[in-house]
Amino acid sequence: MSSTLYVERPSAVHRLNPVTKLVALLCVIVVVFAIPQWWASGAVLLLVIVPAAVISGCGGALARIGGQILLPLLVVLVLVQGLTFPGGQTVLWRWGPLALTTEGLMFAATIGARIVVLVLSSVLLVLTTHPGDLMSALTEAGMSPRFAYIISSTLQLIPSFRARADSILLAQQARGLAVPRNPVRRLGVLMPLLAPLVLGMFTDVEERSTAMEARGFGSTAKRTTLTPVRDSRAQKVARWVMPAVALLAVVLQVGWGLL
Amino acid sequence: MIRLDDVGYTYPDAPAPALQHVSLEVPPGSITGVVGASGAGKTTLAKVIAGFIPQVEGGELTGSATVDGRNLAELSLVEAVSKVGLVIQNPFNQISGARYTVRGEIAFGLENLGTPRAEMAAGVDEVAALLRITDLLDRSPYALSGGQMQLVAIASMLVLRTPVLVMDEPTSQLDPAGTRLVFSVLDTLEEAGVTVVIFEHKLELLQAHADRLLVLADRTIALAGTPTEVLADERLSGWGIGATRYTRAARLARERGLIGAEVPLPVSFDQAAAVFGTGAGGAR
Numbered sequence: 069m070s071s072t073l074y075v076e077r078p079s080a081v082h083r084l085n086p087v088t089k090l091v092a093l094l095c096v097i098v099v100v101f102a103i104p105q106w107w108a109s110g111a112v113l114l115l116v117i118v119p120a121a122v123i124s125g126c127g128g129a130l131a132r133i134g135g136q137i138l139l140p141l142l143v144v145l146v147l148v149q150g151l152t153f154p155g156g157q158t159v160l161w162r163w164g165p166l167a168l169t170t171e172g173l174m175f176a177a178t179i180g181a182r183i184v185v186l187v188l189s190s191v192l193l194v195l196t197t198h199p200g201d202l203m204s205a206l207t208e209a210g211m212s213p214r215f216a217y218i219i220s221s222t223l224q225l226i227p228s229f230r231a232r233a234d235s236i237l238l239a240q241q242a243r244g245l246a247v248p249r250n251p252v253r254r255l256g257v258l259m260p261l262l263a264p265l266v267l268g269m270f271t272d273v274e275e276r277s278t279a280m281e282a283r284g285f286g287s288t289a290k291r292t293t294l295t296p297v298r299d300s301r302a303q304k305v306a307r308w309v310m311p312a313v314a315l316l317a318v319v320l321q322v323g324w325g326l327l
Numbered sequence: 328m329i330r331l332d333d334v335g336y337t338y339p340d341a342p343a344p345a346l347q348h349v350s351l352e353v354p355p356g357s358i359t360g361v362v363g364a365s366g367a368g369k370t371t372l373a374k375v376i377a378g379f380i381p382q383v384e385g386g387e388l389t390g391s392a393t394v395d396g397r398n399l400a401e402l403s404l405v406e407a408v409s410k411v412g413l414v415i416q417n418p419f420n421q422i423s424g425a426r427y428t429v430r431g432e433i434a435f436g437l438e439n440l441g442t443p444r445a446e447m448a449a450g451v452d453e454v455a456a457l458l459r460i461t462d463l464l465d466r467s468p469y470a471l472s473g474g475q476m477q478l479v480a481i482a483s484m485l486v487l488r489t490p491v492l493v494m495d496e497p498t499s500q501l502d503p504a505g506t507r508l509v510f511s512v513l514d515t516l517e518e519a520g521v522t523v524v525i526f527e528h529k530l531e532l533l534q535a536h537a538d539r540l541l542v543l544a545d546r547t548i549a550l551a552g553t554p555t556e557v558l559a560d561e562r563l564s565g566w567g568i569g570a571t572r573y574t575r576a577a578r579l580a581r582e583r584g585l586i587g588a589e590v591p592l593p594v595s596f597d598q599a600a601a602v603f604g605t606g607a608g609g610a611r
Contacts, residue, residue, distance in 0.1 A: 278383070278415060282412060283423070283487070289439070
């Protein structure tokens, strides 16, 4: 079983220094949250995320995983904001106290577009960056190995969590637990499984920590790497230019409201 | 040489000690097996010898635990792990997740210690050749069987050039093939001069590979000797440790009068063949 969502491909996106990708992700998020218009998120999606996904060869995986995360979020967002937006004037459809308004839908579109960018860009980073490469790159950039490991290991949480949850569910089903199809009732049945899931994860963390310490993880020596972290002059420049552009967007919007 | 003198240990906030009056010596380059019922204190003793107690766990350690004359309680954890390697039960949890090839995984400890790249690469190749896992080096650690993962965990320790390897039930989560794979490297380690202390329940495999066995019962070392001496001891069952298939069969045969009481109980296939094959002791 793999403990990461990383998809190995011989692409230019995969070959980028992980710190470059991380900086790009943070800048994209800053830009879409700084500029409140939905078109800003749409532009980032079409001009940055979609091309990067195509070049990386991870478009299918991105659509699948992104869809699983986004679909329920967007449905809830459109229903809640579209039907209950307090400043809604242009009513498209009404049912009792609930009114679907143009303003509500526009607000949901703006928030939804930001969430789409946030989720897809994060998932793309996870799909194209091995946690180990991220850890090496962050350590080489001067971050503490412990902190770098915490960041890189969070990328592995979802698969580990899912694998353990599957085995606990299987064990409970073998002992007669019926899992209903109805999502609400299903959630009620699955809630009691959280305790063994979390306790099991704690045990795993403790064991993993022992294994890491046994391999000198607590050493204060300057870390070395078996394989050098890929980097280039262009990427070093990009890691300064991208935050500058993001900062400019924030200043133009927050300072003068120009965007 | 590993030496424990009257070691006692109590976990933080625990009402009773987990170990008391433990004294033992492990000669360099030997394989020592430690057996004991669940809850007897095997993992605690493994962590004392590996230097994790009290540095990581806290608690109160009394007596002295030394490796090559250095008191483990006075060493930092990083110093301790350079002297003693620790292999734990779950092979999956020993994979760092920080490297995507076995080669990188084995080198991970060396990276932590700041070893130069060329030295690292040579060390990985050397230890992989020793454990006969060179063909696995370019595979993902997560694509390995449990037994292969344990070999990678052992390689990850050996590459640090630790003279002592403590293995805490390394086969408890492995299938028979994985178990055989792990035990098959014990003799290689002994030939390479590595001192091994292995905590295990698999008595027959310990009999075949260990030079010496210790029995941990009632939180202390209750018995020590050669595998033949220890495994034939009548008290093992009372300590919840059981016996080999050969010993159990011989006991049954003795109860039924098929062999005499004076015949030593066999603990291995060869000994059993000698006892049953010749009808020693006056089979009736």
